Amino acid sequence: MSTVGLVGLGAMGRGMAGSLRRKGYPLRVCDARAGVAQDFAREGGVACATPAEAAAGCAVLVSVVVNSAQTEEVLFGEHGAAASMAPGSVFVMCSTVDPAWSACMEGRLADLGLLYLDAPISGGAARAASGEITVMAAGAAAAFDRAGPILDAMAAKVYRLGDQAGAGSKVKVINQLLAGVHIAAAAEAMALGLREGVDAAALYEVITHSAGNSWMFENRMPHVLAADYTPLSAVDIFVKDLGLVLDLARASKFPLPLSSTAHQMFMQASSAGHGKEDDSAVIKIFPGIELPRRGG
Incomplete structure (x- = not known):
């Protein structure tokens, strides 16, 4: 199985990471709060100090942070993931954001040779923990091809809402x-x-x-x-x-x-x-x- 990175172990992200771990995916996790990633990784997975470290060697990086500003930090901050993601890897954006911002982010990452899925989530912490969230996704077919099985591992429903970012948001x-x-x-x-x-x-x-x-x-x-x-x-x-x-x-x-x-x-x-x-x-x-x- 491809290695997956996940940034943001809050109420939803922790459950999603747990679902990936149960499905057997090699997992690298990161959270801005001290000790949170290490606590999660005690039962499996690798705790990483920065988004860049979490993204290294991953085919797919899932971001489960609060908003667009935090997503920008995950990607382009001092220790951002974009610089360490391999060409052709997929960034899965799960936050609730302005749809126009999400469409713009798809273009920014394309310029770096990276794929992007506009993939907000719903369902609450309990459904995240049981792997039963809903994903509202849009993006290029190549991004779905690579990240689709990973979305399926975290969700009960994955809706494909278009081939361009923004529709999911x-x-x-x-x-x-x-x-x-x-x-x-x-x-x-x-x-x-x-x-x-x-x-x-x-x-x-x-x-x-x-x-x-x-x-x-x-x-x-x-x-x-x-x-x-x-x-x-x-x-x-x-x-x-x-x-x-x-x-x-x-x-x-x-x-x-x-x-x-x-x-x-x-x-x-x-x-x-x-x-x-x-x-x-x-x-x-x-x-x-x-x-x-x-x-x-």
Whole structure:
């Protein structure tokens, strides 16, 4: 099997790396946080200090970082991977980014003789750990030919959305529109229930077995019930992602009233000091409610 490099062992990246390891791929991993790569590599794989080291000798390098700025650093920073990637190897970009930026990155890497897949991901940490994420990918056929088996090893669904970068990111941005609006709506519903004195656990039970349920309500409101705002996906992620949604629509003067409102809700939560908390902490913007407490 070809050696795979993976940069970014966060909530999603660690699970994806674990899936590759279970499938038997020789694996080189890197994370900006001290000790994280070494901790992962105790059960298999090689811990690398820099993206350049992780990319050395790899046919495919998978990047699972937060945004385009971090992706630029992975590729072109002081110890960037681009300089150590062999011609014809594939860079798989899994972040949520501006589609135009992703299309531009494909061209930059092509000038260096490198292939690129615009391949944002979805599914959450649990699905990443079980190898069941969704990949929304676009890029040249040669990039799919080389990286396809590696994507399949990490994902339940790999969608091929076009032969040019940008198409995958557009679909991911639209997915994030729905995700952000659904989280904001779920928080609003739970907040109203609390305001009206409804038992929060009973409300959760009823809604999750009724037509008003959503995946985000079912997944995120347990964090509120447990008063556990440990971030799996943080408030500030949706400040960024819904910002990308609005930027994409603004370019064609397309109205997005629900997205705009949800973005303002996450902005309000962030400005109140909750930006690093789990995105369900958007519920904290609602006045006059008593949120569940830990152990209560």
